[in-house]
Amino acid sequence: MHTRTLILLVLTWLALGSSPVWAGGILLYEIGTDNAGLANAGAAARAQGPSTIATNPAGMSYLPGTQISGGLQVVYGDLTFDRGSGSNVPGSGSGSGNALDPLPSGSFFISHELDDHWSVGFGTYGDFGLAVNYDNDWSGRYFAQNSSLLGLSLVPSVAYRFNEQWSVGLGVKAMYGMLQAQTAIDRSPLGNTDRADGQYKYQDGTWGYGANVGVIYAPQPGTRIGLAYTSQIDLDFEDRLNVKGEGPVLDQLNNTQTELDMKVPQTLTLSLFQQLNRQWALLASANWQDWSEFGDIAVAVDTSALGSRSTTVDAGFKDTWHLSLGAQYQATEQWLWNVGMAYDSSAVSDSNRSVIVPMGESWRLATGATYALNQDTAVNVSWSLVWLGDLPVEQRQTLSGNQISGQFDKAWIQSLGTHLTWKF
Structure with missing residues (x-):
């Protein structure tokens, strides 16, 4: 028990460093659970462990006794920008380097069956975020050097089972959002002939609140249909720009109060779990995410010979759709194999x-596999590949006329994680 307690404390601490993995936008499917090995297929209907708190709290009605689970994962990939001929940023600048650093993360869930109808639980996980870290002197440094937007969710939940067919669940979701950005400022339009860059930093943390609501309908044994909804969460960031660099214009920018209003999108997920026979199960999901309401995405500082200005940057996002299909194969009493594939539309043109x-x-x-060490303990290992392909970019600053043009070539992300579940 002491060992388990120590492991769970470590997992909770690691959940604070939630890793970025793209969904249609920047909501995450990979949060250190066995769901990663299914590419989100059947997420709102599986109800196979306490991590159902994150995907459909009604699933706790299918979990006997007390169950605890925790996961660790690392995310890595390649996001490298190839500068095009249309770029006219002062100075040649270096390449972007790989903007994705390997990042660890974790999750923790607990569920408890109170009686034949009621179950309660709690989950903490990072399901929202993005982080990029470019070389400081790269050619797009006036648009971004490094930035991170991360959200840690704390979700106390309750579920009620009416009968063998119907279950409902509710989770109150408290999300702590963390925003940090560091970007260079072009001083050459201000008469600085050596073109030494200025720089600004912006960072803040804030709380936002919402809810997870779900229902599961089981028309017959082995068939579950799940519908889950997560509400919008408002994250209102506020900080004063910390500007470094010599000159009266930059001095005027320093300490400028700036507000960024972001909305973590509402989502709706419909899932199916169908047990075909003792060995095989089929899973599927369809998901909608309301990215068109996201709001501001960053602070931009622009300069000209007449001065400078700071503005907020609207994301210009659009809603996304997700489709996934997966399967489970019970090879032996100990071994369960997961496999899945999925498509997400883009949140940005x-x-x-x-x-x-x-x-x-x-x-x-x-894909992934779960091995039952004994009747009460199981360990899962999951892997996923997210293929983004070529991502063209064309950005321009109005005052300075600086423009970055090119594309991210053959971008991809992988996650590798392990997940343990204990039953009492």
Whole structure:
């Protein structure tokens, strides 16, 4: 028990460093659970462990006794920008380097069956975020050097089972959002002949609140249909620009109060779990995410010979759709194999894509295996590949006329995670 307690404390701490993995936008499917090996297929209907708190709290009605689960994962990939001939940023600048650093993360869930009808639970996980870290002197440094937007969710939940067919669940979702950005400022239009860059930093943390609501209908044994809804969460960031660099114009920018209003989108997921026989099960999901309401995405500082200005950058996002299909194969009493594939539409058009949030449509291929160590303990290992392909970018600053043009070539992300579940 002491070992388990220590492991769970470590997992909770790691959940604070939630990793970025693209969905249609920047909501995450890979949060350190076995769901990663299914590419989100059947997420709102599986109800196979306490991580159902994140995908459909009604699934707790299918979990006997007390169950605890925790996961660790690492996310890595390649997001490298190839500068095109249309770029006219002062100085040649270096390449972007790989903007994705390997990042660890974790999750923790617990569920408890109170009686034949009621179950309660709690989950903490990072399901929202993006982080990019470019070389500081790269050619797009006046648009972004490094930035991160991360959300940690704390979700106390309750579920009620009416009968063998119907279950409902509710989770109160408290999300702590963390925003940090660091970007260079072009000083050459201000008469600085050596073109030494200025720089600004912006960072804040804030709380937002919402809810997870779900229902599961089981028309017959082995068949479950799940419908889950997550509400919009408002994250209102506020900070004063921390500007570094010599000159009266930059001095005027320093300490400028700036507000960024972001909305974590509402989502709707419909899932199917169908047990075909003792060995095989088929899973599927369809998902909608309301990215068109996202709001501001960053602060932009622009300069000219007459002065400078700071503005907020609207994301220009659009709603996304997700489709996934997966299967489970019970090879032996101990071994369960997961496999899945998925498609997510892009939350941004090519004309609105930025180096701040370089998103696009994505394809997922995933697999994983769960091994039952004994009747009460199981361990899962999951892997997923997210293929983003080529992501063209064309960004221009109005005052300075600086423009970055090119594309991210053959962008991809992988996640590798392990997940443990204990039953009491």
